[in-house]
Amino acid sequence: MSVFPFDGLAGEAYGPGSSRRHRAALIIAADSARLVDETGATLAEGRARREARIAGGPSRVVLPGEWVFECRDHGALDAALGPARGDWLIRAEAWHPRLIAVVAGCLLGVWLIWRHGLDLLVAAAIALTPPTLVEAIDRGNLAAVDRMFAEETGLPPDRQAGIRAIFDAIAAAAPPPPYGEYRLVLRDVPGLGPNAFALPGGTLVLTDDLAERFPDDDVIAAVLGHEIAHVSERHSLRQLYRSLSIYMLVALIAGDVGPVLEDVLLEGNLLLSLAYSRAHERDADALGIEIAARAGYDPAALITFFEALDRIAAPQGPAWRSTHPLSADRARAVEEMLSERD
Ligand SMILES: [Zn+2]
Structure with a gap:
């Protein structure tokens, strides 16, 4: 009116x-x-x-x-x-039950992202990672290891050749490399004790200490089988992206990996400090056993290796177990996997 x-x-x-x-x-x-x-x-x-x-x-x-x-x-x-x-905002503000529903929806979304989104995010990040970056991660990390604590291997040439022959057999029995090719690097790294680790691009590093303490070819094959499984399953890249997830989220949204992330990835030492998750260890154990057996080695040597590591005090620094947490469960799981194979 x-x-x-x-x-x-x-x-x-x-x-x-x-x-x-x-x-x-x-x-x-x-x-x-x-x-x-x-x-x-x-x-x-x-x-x-x-x-x-x-x-x-x-x-x-x-x-x-x-x-x-x-x-x-x-x-x-x-x-x-x-x-x-x-005006939709006004209406949402004015109608409180709907506002509560909106907030509840947001919380549910956050929970879903936290619960499942990270896996999707990591998978997306891996798919978007150019092979050249992964190869650069290997080069950067190996250079950092060499600069900080590694020496050329001191193993006798025939022992080196023997280990390389085992590696060649393991690499041939493993799933195809996700990036470039599998590569074995022998190094004398006193600070790491008996150790072996894998870089995401397919570079496997085995320390002289491990080669000297474990003359048994089957043990070397079991350890290399386990490490190569981490590579073929892209475990270190997954683990890396998981721990960088917040940064990755920003980088993905911003559409650029950016110099900071490259610094983090290439800074070396980072991968060594990353412990694999239990699920990754279980997967690498299972696949490693298959690879070692396919290559003609006795996969039960993995148990021998676990037991021996337990007896080795490593006053000189971290051994394989620091990057690969051992547990009674794990050894028992490997025993079960082996018994299922028989
Ligand atoms: Zn492992």
Whole structure:
């Protein structure tokens, strides 16, 4: 109902740049609006534009000449001019049960991302990782190991040749390398004790200490089989991306891996400090056993290796078990895997 002697929406008007209030009415025709004062004199005329509304406040309409019309009959303005931008937010704010549902939905989404999204994110990151970057990770990490604590291998040439022959057989029996090719690097790394580790691009490092303590070919084959399984299953890349997940999330959204991540990946030492998860160890044990057996070695040597590591005190630093946490469960699981093979 109009308080004026003519049709129109009753409200208040402000002149250009002025805070003086006029009682006014807005008369809306097909695609034009006319703002009139109490006397019926036209204040402004032309295209009317609604402004985004603040919850609890009036609806504002801007007219040519910067005249502003304010009115609380939101429904009538919606019908005449269409809803204002941002009105869905007003409605969500105004209707509290829906707001609670929105918040609950957000929390559920966060939980789902935390529970499953990380796996998807890591899988996406791995798929997006260019092979050249993975090869650079291997080179960078090996260079860092060499710079910080590794020496050329001191193993006699015939022992080196023997280990390389085992490695060749294991590599041939393993699934195809995910990046480039499998590569064995022999190093004297006193600080790491009897150790072997795999870099994501397929570089396997075996320490002199391990080769000297375990002259048995089957043990070397079992250890190399286990390490090569970590590579073929892309475990270190998965583990790496998992621990960098927040950064990865940002990098993926920003669409650029960026120099910081490259620094982290190529900084060396990082991979050595990453412990594989129990699930990865179980998978690498199972696949490693298959690979060693396929290559003609006795996979039960993995148990021998576990038991021997337990007896070795490693005062000189971390042994294989620091990057590959051993547990009674794990040895028992391997025994079960082996007995199932018989
Ligand atoms: Zn492992």
